[in-house]
Amino acid sequence: MQGRPVDSYPALAPEAGRGSVRRITVAGEEVLSRPCREVTEFGTPGLSALIDDMFLTMHVADGAGLAANQVGVDLRLFVYDCPDDDGIRHVGHIVNPVLDLPAPGSRRLVDDFEGCLSVPGATMPVPRTDRAVVSGLDKDGNALRIEGTGYFARCLQHETDHLFGHTYLDRLSKRDRKDALRQMADRQEDVHAQRAAKAALLGS
Structure with missing residues (x-):
């Protein structure tokens, strides 16, 4: 498993303190609808900088997770800050993740509301398993295995979906998808304004 429990942790992850805010892509953009490329070079300044930028971008947008294609980079990578x-x-972060879900007989599906930073302002119920394991690598190429339950399991599944070119909209019925896109159209201007205000407060 990645990491160890700590007594306290700063509200702004250290990676975010080094990063710059990037534009978050929006549903309908082509980069969100194609599978991402595997990362093949590790330990590079460019990969570290991308992860730092993703952490700050996620923080400014009040997100729990963010995939690389959500900042326009089609690499198999996501970051998370999620309870x-x-x-x-x-x-943490994970590169080239592989999702492992419980066997059908042992899994429990939970239908709960889900949002997405690339579908600003919209939330819809989406069924996800209540437990998930993701295996992959860190930015230096070291093996990682992350296990999540509850909301964190939902986050791991949601972000892995992104790397295959899917948003949660793809898991909705036509009627619910239309409802989510209507919510986005009504609310995205306010959401973008809130993100810009938070970025300004951080000086980013």
Whole structure:
């Protein structure tokens, strides 16, 4: 498993403190609808800078997770800063993740509301398993295995979906998808204004 429990952790992850805010792509943009490329070079300044930028961009947008294609980069990578249902905060990144879900007989599907930074202002119920494991690498090429339950499991599944070119809209019925896009059209201007205001407060 990645990481170890700590007694306290800063509200702004250290990576975010080094990063710059990037524009978040919006549903309908081509980069969100194609599978991302595997990362093949590790330990590079460019990869570290991308992760730092993604952490700050996620923080400014009040997100729990962010995939690289959500900042216009089609690489298999996501970052997260997400609580589980017990209130335990999980912070990290994973490169080239592979999702492992419980076997059908042992899994429990939970239908709960889900949002997406690339579908600003919209939330819809989406069924996800209540447990998920993701295996992959860190930015230096070291092996990682991350297990999540509850809301964090939802986050891991949501972000892995992005790397295959899917948003949660693809898991909705036509009627619910239309409803989500209507919500986005009504609210995205306010959401973008809130993100810009938070970025300005941070001087980013």
